[in-house]
Amino acid sequence: MxxxxxxxxxxxxxDDWHLHLRDGEMxxxxxxxxxxxxxxxxxMPNLVPPVVTTxxxxxxxxxxxxxxxKEHRFTPLMTLYLTEQTQAADVAAGRASGLITAVKLYPxxxxxxxxxxxxxxxxxxxxxxxxxxxxxxxxxxGEVTTPEVDIFDREAVFIDTVLDPLRRRLPELKVTMExxxxxxxxxxxxxxxxxxxxxITTHHLIINRNALLVGxxxxxxYCLPVxxxxxxxxxxxxAATSGDPRFFLGTDSAPHVDPLKECGCGCAGIYTSINxxxxxxxxxxxxxxxxxxxxxTSLNGPAWYGLPANEExxxxxxxxxxxxxxxxxxTGAGPVTVFDPMFPLHWDVVDA
Ligand code: DOR
Ligand code: ZN
Numbered sequence: 356m357x358x359x360x361x362x363x364x365x366x367x368x369x370d371d372w373h374l375h376l377r378d379g380e381m382x383x384x385x386x387x388x389x390x391x392x393x394x395x396x397x398x399m400p401n402l403v404p405p406v407v408t409t410x411x412x413x414x415x416x417x418x419x420x421x422x423x424x425k426e427h428r429f430t431p432l433m434t435l436y437l438t439e440q441t442q443a444a445d446v447a448a449g450r451a452s453g454l455i456t457a458v459k460l461y462p463x464x465x466x467x468x469x470x471x472x473x474x475x476x477x478x479x480x481x482x483x484x485x486x487x488x489x490x491x492x493x494x495x496x497g498e499v500t501t502p503e504v505d506i507f508d509r510e511a512v513f514i515d516t517v518l519d520p521l522r523r524r525l526p527e528l529k530v531t532m533e534x535x536x537x538x539x540x541x542x543x544x545x546x547x548x549x550x551x552x553x554x555i556t557t558h559h560l561i562i563n564r565n566a567l568l569v570g571x572x573x574x575x576x577y578c579l580p581v582x583x584x585x586x587x588x589x590x591x592x593x594a595a596t597s598g599d600p601r602f603f604l605g606t607d608s609a610p611h612v613d614p615l616k617e618c619g620c621g622c623a624g625i626y627t628s629i630n631x632x633x634x635x636x637x638x639x640x641x642x643x644x645x646x647x648x649x650x651x652t653s654l655n656g657p658a659w660y661g662l663p664a665n666e667e668x669x670x671x672x673x674x675x676x677x678x679x680x681x682x683x684x685x686t687g688a689g690p691v692t693v694f695d696p697m698f699p700l701h702w703d704v705v706d707a
Contacts, residue, residue, distance in 0.1 A: 373605025384686025554605025612689030
């Protein structure tokens with residue numbers, strides 16, 4: 356990275372290591388917001404029905420590429436949704452063909468469209484053994500779903516009762532702890548000597564749980580894992596801006612149309628694709644870490660996934676006047692509210 360002054364930043368083109376693109380009209384509406392700035396993204400498989408087989412992933416990839424704007428260069432990195440029926444041979448074939456970048460473990464019931472996820476880890480051990488053997492990363496939604504566990508404790512309990520035992524049982528398994536939201540998660544990753552890394556979202560660097568609950572209930576700040584206390588947000592900021600290669604960006608940008616957010620039982624998900632780079636530059640500037648932004652957005656992720664960093668660059672410019680992002684984007688599926696960081700944004704991507 357080169358920072359000619361503090362008003363211009365040139366970075367290798369970033370990648371998003373955790374993204375929800377959906378399908379159909381929503382896919383068409385949201386994809387350009389990612390492909391405008393990002394070279395690659397790991398595409399989450401929690402469609403309805405989920406992307407379970409290599410054949411499903413190939414078809415989904417083709418649907419994504421079919422609606423990619425002609426002038427954008429973007430590579431979707433496909434994942435498989437792990438179920439208790441997943442065949443180890445299919446995963447191995449998907450990896451060997453180059454189509455599959457990771458397998459996603461959703462504990463059943465943990466989040467949007469996760470009812471087909473894993474209830475009993477023992478049932479997927481043969482597949483996990485194969486995944487470990489072929490060196491394919493396992494992306495983990497790290498929350499327990501046991502009703503007795505408080506929702507704010509789900510991640511910490513998952514580490515102790517599921518993730519750590521799994522990693523001891525299969526030390527060769529390469530695990531990405533996705534969207535880490537707690538100090539416990541950060542410390543657990545830091546303490547590991549190998550085969551563990553974590554993605555961090557844009558929004559968890561900016562909001563704590565007050566954003567969701569103070570002064571009225573604000574559904575556009577509701578996501579899973581839910582935002583935690585301030586101490587956790589500060590731990591995430593320290594990890595993201597540290598340059599530690601085990602932490603990288605996974606936006607978890609997760610669009611839902613407004614009627615599905617603004618209702619009696621609103622969906623979890625925050626839409627950040629359109630302003631993520633501006634938000635991140637702001638956060639890294641606040642932390643005096645603009646020189647480490649490139650590690651977080653463009654270097655650490657590829658190194659973990661065994662891919663080359665992008666050769667192309669993007670340039671950000673700090674403007675005096677605040678930028679005007681739309682409050683909502685219109686998609687063929689309906690309006691989607693854009694993440695409001697609650698501070699003015701000044702960093703603009705001027706050349707991508
Ligand atoms: O907030 C979230 N939204 N968290 C997830 O884990 C899933 C995602 C979605 O698919 O909407
Ligand atoms: Zn997600």
